[in-house]
Amino acid sequence: MTDGIGAGSASGDRARPAPVVSRGTGMDAVPAIELIGISKRFGPVHANRDVSMTVAAGAIHGIVGENGAGKSTLMSILYGFYEADSGEIRIDGKPVAIHDAADAIACGVGMVHQHFMLVPTFTVLENVMLGAEGAMLLAKGRTAARAELERLERDYGLKVDPDALVGDLPVGLQQRVEILKALYRGARILILDEPTGVLTPQETDRLFEILRSLKDEGVTVILITHKLREILAVTDTVSVMRRGEMVAHRPTAETSREELAELMVGRKVLLQVDKAPATPGTPVLEVEDLRIIDADGITRVDGLSFTVAAGEIVGLAGVSGNGQSELLEALAGIRPIAGGRIRIGDLEITPGRPTDPRTVRAAGVGHVPEDRHRMGMVMPFEAAESAILGRHDSAAYNGRWLMDYDAVHANCAAKMKAFDVRPTEPHLRGSLFSGGNQQKLVLARELDGAPKLLLIGQPTRGVDIGAIEFIHRQLVAMRDAGAAILLVSVELDEIMSLADRILAVCGGRLVGELPADQADERTLGLMMANVTLEEMRS
Amino acid sequence: MTDTWLLAVLTLDATIRVAAPLILAAMAGLFSERSGIVDIGLEGKMLAGAFAAAATAAVTGSAWLGLAVAIAVSSSLALLHGLACITYRGNQVVSGVAINVLVAGLTVVLGIAWFDQGGQTPPLSQAARFAPIKLPFADALHDIPWLGDLYHELISGHNLLVYVALAAVPATWWVVYRTRFGLRLRAVGETPAAVDTAGVSVELLRYRAVLITGMLCGIAGAYLSIGQSAGFVRDMTAGKGYIALAALIFGKWRPVPALLACLLFGFLDAVATRLQGIELPGIGQAPVALIQALPYALTVILLAGFIGKAVAPKAIGVPYVKER
Amino acid sequence: MNRDLPRWIDVGVIPAVNILLAFLVAGLVVLVAGENPFDALSVLVIGAVGYEEAIGYTLYYATNLVFTGLAVAVAFHAGLFNIGGEGQAYIGGLGAGLAALSLDGTLPAWMLIPIAMAASGLFGAAWALLPGWLQAHRGSHVVITTIMFNFLASALMVHLMVNVLIHPGQMSPESRVFAETAWMPFLHEMLAGVGITIARSPLNLSILWAAVACVFVWLLINRTRWGYAIRTVGANESAAVYGGIDPKLVIVGTMCISGALAGFVGINELLGVHHRLLLNFTAGYGFTGIAVALMGRGHPVGIVLASLLFGALYQGGTELDFEFEGITRDLVVVIQGLVILFSGALAYMMHPLALRLWQRFRPEGGR
Amino acid sequence: AEIEPAVVFDMGGKFDKSFNEGVYNGVEKFKAETGIKYREFEVTNETQREQALARMASKGADPVLGVGFAQAPAIEKVAKDHPKTRFAIIDAVVDLPNVRSVVFKEQEGSFLVGVLAAMASKTGKVGFVGGMDIPLIRRFACGYVQGVKHAKADAEVYQNMTGTTPSAWNDPTKGGELARSQFDRGADVVYAAAGGTGLGVYQAAADSGKLAIGVDSNQNYLHPGTMLTSMLKRVDVAAYKAFMDAKSGDFKTGVQVLGLAEGGIDWALDEHNKKLITADMKAAVEKAKAGIVDGSIKVHDYMADNSCPG
Numbered sequence A: 001m002t003d004g005i006g007a008g009s010a011s012g013d014r015a016r017p018a019p020v021v022s023r024g025t026g027m028d029a030v031p032a033i034e035l036i037g038i039s040k041r042f043g044p045v046h047a048n049r050d051v052s053m054t055v056a057a058g059a060i061h062g063i064v065g066e067n068g069a070g071k072s073t074l075m076s077i078l079y080g081f082y083e084a085d086s087g088e089i090r091i092d093g094k095p096v097a098i099h100d101a102a103d104a105i106a107c108g109v110g111m112v113h114q115h116f117m118l119v120p121t122f123t124v125l126e127n128v129m130l131g132a133e134g135a136m137l138l139a140k141g142r143t144a145a146r147a148e149l150e151r152l153e154r155d156y157g158l159k160v161d162p163d164a165l166v167g168d169l170p171v172g173l174q175q176r177v178e179i180l181k182a183l184y185r186g187a188r189i190l191i192l193d194e195p196t197g198v199l200t201p202q203e204t205d206r207l208f209e210i211l212r213s214l215k216d217e218g219v220t221v222i223l224i225t226h227k228l229r230e231i232l233a234v235t236d237t238v239s240v241m242r243r244g245e246m247v248a249h250r251p252t253a254e255t256s257r258e259e260l261a262e263l264m265v266g267r268k269v270l271l272q273v274d275k276a277p278a279t280p281g282t283p284v285l286e287v288e289d290l291r292i293i294d295a296d297g298i299t300r301v302d303g304l305s306f307t308v309a310a311g312e313i314v315g316l317a318g319v320s321g322n323g324q325s326e327l328l329e330a331l332a333g334i335r336p337i338a339g340g341r342i343r344i345g346d347l348e349i350t351p352g353r354p355t356d357p358r359t360v361r362a363a364g365v366g367h368v369p370e371d372r373h374r375m376g377m378v379m380p381f382e383a384a385e386s387a388i389l390g391r392h393d394s395a396a397y398n399g400r401w402l403m404d405y406d407a408v409h410a411n412c413a414a415k416m417k418a419f420d421v422r423p424t425e426p427h428l429r430g431s432l433f434s435g436g437n438q439q440k441l442v443l444a445r446e447l448d449g450a451p452k453l454l455l456i457g458q459p460t461r462g463v464d465i466g467a468i469e470f471i472h473r474q475l476v477a478m479r480d481a482g483a484a485i486l487l488v489s490v491e492l493d494e495i496m497s498l499a500d501r502i503l504a505v506c507g508g509r510l511v512g513e514l515p516a517d518q519a520d521e522r523t524l525g526l527m528m529a530n531v532t533l534e535e536m537r538s
Numbered sequence B: 001m002t003d004t005w006l007l008a009v010l011t012l013d014a015t016i017r018v019a020a021p022l023i024l025a026a027m028a029g030l031f032s033e034r035s036g037i038v039d040i041g042l043e044g045k046m047l048a049g050a051f052a053a054a055a056t057a058a059v060t061g062s063a064w065l066g067l068a069v070a071i072a073v074s075s076s077l078a079l080l081h082g083l084a085c086i087t088y089r090g091n092q093v094v095s096g097v098a099i100n101v102l103v104a105g106l107t108v109v110l111g112i113a114w115f116d117q118g119g120q121t122p123p124l125s126q127a128a129r130f131a132p133i134k135l136p137f138a139d140a141l142h143d144i145p146w147l148g149d150l151y152h153e154l155i156s157g158h159n160l161l162v163y164v165a166l167a168a169v170p171a172t173w174w175v176v177y178r179t180r181f182g183l184r185l186r187a188v189g190e191t192p193a194a195v196d197t198a199g200v201s202v203e204l205l206r207y208r209a210v211l212i213t214g215m216l217c218g219i220a221g222a223y224l225s226i227g228q229s230a231g232f233v234r235d236m237t238a239g240k241g242y243i244a245l246a247a248l249i250f251g252k253w254r255p256v257p258a259l260l261a262c263l264l265f266g267f268l269d270a271v272a273t274r275l276q277g278i279e280l281p282g283i284g285q286a287p288v289a290l291i292q293a294l295p296y297a298l299t300v301i302l303l304a305g306f307i308g309k310a311v312a313p314k315a316i317g318v319p320y321v322k323e324r
Numbered sequence C: 001m002n003r004d005l006p007r008w009i010d011v012g013v014i015p016a017v018n019i020l021l022a023f024l025v026a027g028l029v030v031l032v033a034g035e036n037p038f039d040a041l042s043v044l045v046i047g048a049v050g051y052e053e054a055i056g057y058t059l060y061y062a063t064n065l066v067f068t069g070l071a072v073a074v075a076f077h078a079g080l081f082n083i084g085g086e087g088q089a090y091i092g093g094l095g096a097g098l099a100a101l102s103l104d105g106t107l108p109a110w111m112l113i114p115i116a117m118a119a120s121g122l123f124g125a126a127w128a129l130l131p132g133w134l135q136a137h138r139g140s141h142v143v144i145t146t147i148m149f150n151f152l153a154s155a156l157m158v159h160l161m162v163n164v165l166i167h168p169g170q171m172s173p174e175s176r177v178f179a180e181t182a183w184m185p186f187l188h189e190m191l192a193g194v195g196i197t198i199a200r201s202p203l204n205l206s207i208l209w210a211a212v213a214c215v216f217v218w219l220l221i222n223r224t225r226w227g228y229a230i231r232t233v234g235a236n237e238s239a240a241v242y243g244g245i246d247p248k249l250v251i252v253g254t255m256c257i258s259g260a261l262a263g264f265v266g267i268n269e270l271l272g273v274h275h276r277l278l279l280n281f282t283a284g285y286g287f288t289g290i291a292v293a294l295m296g297r298g299h300p301v302g303i304v305l306a307s308l309l310f311g312a313l314y315q316g317g318t319e320l321d322f323e324f325e326g327i328t329r330d331l332v333v334v335i336q337g338l339v340i341l342f343s344g345a346l347a348y349m350m351h352p353l354a355l356r357l358w359q360r361f362r363p364e365g366g367r
Numbered sequence D: 001a002e003i004e005p006a007v008v009f010d011m012g013g014k015f016d017k018s019f020n021e022g023v024y025n026g027v028e029k030f031k032a033e034t035g036i037k038y039r040e041f042e043v044t045n046e047t048q049r050e051q052a053l054a055r056m057a058s059k060g061a062d063p064v065l066g067v068g069f070a071q072a073p074a075i076e077k078v079a080k081d082h083p084k085t086r087f088a089i090i091d092a093v094v095d096l097p098n099v100r101s102v103v104f105k106e107q108e109g110s111f112l113v114g115v116l117a118a119m120a121s122k123t124g125k126v127g128f129v130g131g132m133d134i135p136l137i138r139r140f141a142c143g144y145v146q147g148v149k150h151a152k153a154d155a156e157v158y159q160n161m162t163g164t165t166p167s168a169w170n171d172p173t174k175g176g177e178l179a180r181s182q183f184d185r186g187a188d189v190v191y192a193a194a195g196g197t198g199l200g201v202y203q204a205a206a207d208s209g210k211l212a213i214g215v216d217s218n219q220n221y222l223h224p225g226t227m228l229t230s231m232l233k234r235v236d237v238a239a240y241k242a243f244m245d246a247k248s249g250d251f252k253t254g255v256q257v258l259g260l261a262e263g264g265i266d267w268a269l270d271e272h273n274k275k276l277i278t279a280d281m282k283a284a285v286e287k288a289k290a291g292i293v294d295g296s297i298k299v300h301d302y303m304a305d306n307s308c309p310g
């Protein structure tokens, strides 16, 4: 396209920069990173438009912005994953040419991608070594890598079993592997793209501790997140992007959540859900002594009992991997149960009387799956087709033989309008929508037809605050209209502000229950770690 | 008793002869597919190798030159496949089919143009082929009961390329699981983005993988035309590339299970050959077609009964595109 | 792939250039074979579409390829790679043949032919059923099982033809000729009936059935809830499960539909042309169907175009073989390979160049 | 006017080293002797047979020679449409006034080579490799078995068929393996009637120092020293004569059955195998030949009742 990056460097300076001299001092020192006038297009989409940004050495710098604002693209350019159409990158004051990840690594840049770049079938050690094996034969490099991992573990408190299969690790640990990968390659600049989206509060706190200790070691950190609380908690400076452009830079100490939110979205945002107290009606969902065993024979849910009544939101809090996902899938009819009983209205599910997702849906259940990529949508389909997934049999979309595609499109357009999905284009492929908009589309589908029971997993994962606000308002409205809602989220903020009652689970068992107004982060955190209320009191 | 033993040994001997090209081709396919490139074109590359080997050997009288040219020709086809699938991100199955069809025609057209024998190459003299190698002491040890036969018939007396095929398996295993290249190869077939972000070129890695595929296919082809037979005839691979691919999938894209699958195919074939026309107890003489169908039917049954779901390398068949 | 190129370049100019490239390279091969490439090309083209009989043959070959191409495409939509079109066509033909042989003495044509057609579909479907079932329930890779089923089909056919169905006292393993009530009318005969004379060729009414099959497949895939289910399973199996679709059922069902489509080759070949059961009438159409489906990008319109191209190559190639001393049937195979290579595998090769040219010379606008 | 002969080869192709190639040699000989060119075509699928024959006829070719039994239905159709054109078919009978059908008594030749095989065998075990399990090949096998038993009543014959797809006629690797499997079981002479597949059989015999018997054309030259003999089926003569008769104006239609007596079938003895054929063997085989010709030895034809005695 155009002449890459690094107009200033005549000969593509690939040498590793000299060690950073000034460590985490004031603004007067040479900045670790300068991005100057970066532009990048993807076909018709202008992902980055003349973006400039400066990050001081040894600082933790935040970047915020709506979905699709261009944050990931900008960082991918810095990491050499994409090449910018124009613009210049300077590292430690020197212009550098970064054409690919190898260049970036040589410049001391490391990145933890939004979607992890790990090989699930490899061990931690192999993942860390990949691309930096050291020698032709693995055996040699392996010993060296093991020693280096031990050192990193000591220095930064990054503990992972080097021989564990990455695919078996919880996301929190996977992310740690990503950080280890970067550090193993000697990164002095670490980029983290939405690292906390999949973490529990405790894991997030651990991550921030690690980031701070990295900072103490002189590493420069760039952090992308949608959670303004985190920006305020950990960063030194923050930049705001909107629609591919950089709109503001602030020292964190001089800004507020409200200001950042407004800068991001371009309007005032309600950060707090306001809702009236619940008026629960009759139980819609009753779960009794439920047991679920997964394909590997591991008991995932072990004797769980609870009810959800019409007109209330029950939040299920737990560290991810404690049976919530399996529970949701079982309730939705996707997973068979091994013991106990589920009753949804008139529908009764027991091990001897299994069910399927169709029947469950027909019984008036909406299900927003935790992972929209894996289940919620069919990415290669046009949005309108994803918007009828699970309802494609309905008479509304079908004639005697053929489907009524006019109805399908009209319906999707209506949903898009109602849920403010942008762009309002039922014909567009699902994968072309941003995460937040995909989520809204799934929600629109599942809220359609006023379900009696709504099963919701991680409704706002990776979604920007504008969309979060919208989604939360919709859920409360559903509740007020009399729906029973079961909300599973690793986001304690979300659970506390949305739910009327909160159940804490650990290891597939119920640890305790709290009314939302009595819940606080500490209590819930402890309960999620299997400390019962009684134990806390004593 | 010893007759039965000898027959058993000879059946295994046949198994190895039949399996050798399958093994080479399966190992070839393993490199390509582990790197994420589907290779339906094993058949075509093998056929091209067979033709190149026989044609060269016929002209020069040298088996070694034949082998070298077979490897070169098959490798260039592999690079063509790479060009289509890696550089131009074409459909990998189509590219493989194209190579198969192209080679099926081209070998005959060139064969007619050069040798004027209907696409066959002239029959090769002993010197222009890889002759059976008698391993040391094969005769001396022949008289030892049981083991003598085993050594003399089964282990000794194959042509060089059979031993190459057998050696290719541990070599493949070692490369794939013990070397840097192997680590990257396995990674690029699962998660190319991980390799890319680790600063390693996905394209280069895949090119190297398909090149190895080409080389091994070339050896497999040479085995057919200047090892096992003495010349090239049209379509002489007769579906072996597909069977090798099946063995690779059967073996879940791992060297040793793939080897076992190839041996199984070879064994079923050897046994079926020996069952033709034999009176089976209770059934009488089974229809020829039934016996001929046996290896295929058994494969289906084994596949359904014993082998779990074969999980392919995740990124297989998908061109790697950064800008999705 | 390319959002920046106008559609007429993307689906019009570039494929044409690709085919041109294929013929360019083929011309070199002709040169090597010692003939004049331009003469060869004109013989090829005239031989394929230059006169009525040629067109008839081209369409007749295309009919087979439409069936097998659709078969591959339908399975592909469900994420299944059905290599077994050859075997399914073979067994489909067996079905049609058995129906004809057993009923041609008793039923009139208007009943017999539909029954024989149904039989070909049913038999083809049955031959795909087991691989489909094994894939769905046992996880056996459908690629392997369908390859194996191709071999099984030919073993079965040889056995049946040699030992059971052979018309006694003759050399070749062929059944007796069906009674005329089981013959799919030739197009030239039908048209002669209404006063239009066209040249004789094997082209028969099956081509209409192929057209019906195209429309059926398009509607099925794009306009029915079953098609929706098929595509969902193909694109994302867990999303399908989430959406209340049973992937096992879809896989088995899709394989059956695919097998039935391939089985229809038997209609064209046996009811339409040979009028008896015989060996090897499938002649590789099942395999060429893979190329046809992939080049047609799984869309019926694309499949029809690809089938016509390949049908023309089959027929024009026969003509080449007739006309030239130095050209044998194998050269035609080379040309086919080149066409698949350039317009299939290397389909995107011209995109960057086209994009650059377009951006420089496009009519108006621009950045 | 000069005749315009044409030949349509079948799927094996004109260079199959046996059947089609025999015809090719015959028509080449005709061309060399008369200087008359002929049109030719090799079919690749079922439909092309009729297309090619019709094409030849309508282009004015005469006579048109069809090679192989598979062309019978096509010849039948085309000959009806072109009653003025003369046709000839080898290996099948087409009962039309303008068709000459040439069929061979393969069983007789196979009998002779069976006799030789049995006598040459030291183990008393001999083998047969056929292309596909079809009646014609069973006729070969059946005659062969009778010959073997005639010479050595307690001899054993192993039979193998190569495959079920068209590639069965062109798979020398498979042929080699089949031959080896028979050697493994003790056979030391093997007879192949399998087109191109036979090449692998002969090669395997040469590689293992066993004997092989060729078919259709004289294949003794392929591996002098291990080719025991070849069963000659003079399709070359049949083809040559069809053209020659047409040229000289005495092309008779109707059925010609060529056996030992007519010289259409024979066994091959030449400089390549004369060391392998002892005087005893030669005497025995000539005696059998005489017996067959004079009717004192009856060779059962498999096709007569679709079965083979013993």
Ligand SMILES: Nc1ncnc2c1ncn2[C@@H]1O[C@H](COP(=O)(O)OP(=O)(O)OP(=O)(O)O)[C@@H](O)[C@H]1O
Pocket: A042, A045, A046, A047, A065, A066, A067, A068, A069, A070, A071, A072, A073, A074, A114, A434, A435, A436, A462, A464, B322, B323, B324
């Ligand atoms: N690989 C790609 N191919 C095409 N377009 C892309 C690609 N990646 C990003 N885009 C476009 O660039 C825009 C910016 O995307 P980017 O991923 O940088 O957003 P983001 O700010 O990281 O969003 P999010 O908060 O959802 O992660 C998107 O709206 C999209 O249209």
Ligand SMILES: Nc1ncnc2c1ncn2[C@@H]1O[C@H](COP(=O)(O)OP(=O)(O)OP(=O)(O)O)[C@@H](O)[C@H]1O
Pocket: A042, A067, A068, A069, A072, A114, A431, A432, A433, A434, A435, A436, A461, A462, A463, B323, B324
């Ligand atoms: N194939 C594509 N073409 C154009 N833009 C794309 C494509 N895929 C993704 N994008 C854009 O890239 C941006 C980031 O993509 P990504 O998949 O990271 O979404 P996201 O908003 O981060 O969602 P999630 O949090 O679920 O990952 C989105 O705005 C999306 O519109």
Ligand SMILES: [Mg+2]
Pocket: A071, A072, A073, A114, A193
């Ligand atoms: Mg992002």
Ligand SMILES: [Mg+2]
Pocket: A067, A114, A194, A435, A462
């Ligand atoms: Mg995101």
